[in-house]
Amino acid sequence: xxxxxxxxxxxxxxxxxxxxxxxxxxxxxxxxxxxxxxxxxxxxxxxxxxxxxx
Numbered sequence: 001x002x003x004x005x006x007x008x009x010x011x012x013x014x015x016x017x018x019x020x021x022x023x024x025x026x027x028x029x030x031x032x033x034x035x036x037x038x039x040x041x042x043x044x045x046x047x048x049x050x051x052x053x054x
Contacts, residue, residue: 001037010036 007014010032019025020033027041034041 006033006036 001009003014003017006012006017010017012029012032016025016029017033019029025033030041030044034044037044
């Protein structure tokens with residue numbers, strides 16, 4: 001998935017997607033992104049913290 005596709009799939013504007021890079025994202029935005037990616041929000045947090053264990 002491209003950075004252009006994620007805003008479309010999540011229903012968010014690109015500004016919110018770029019906020020992820022700055023770690024400036026609310027829980028509701030994180031949830032919508034996780035839904036768009038078919039993941040649980042916790043999985044995104046684990047990956048961001050460098051943990052890949054499920």
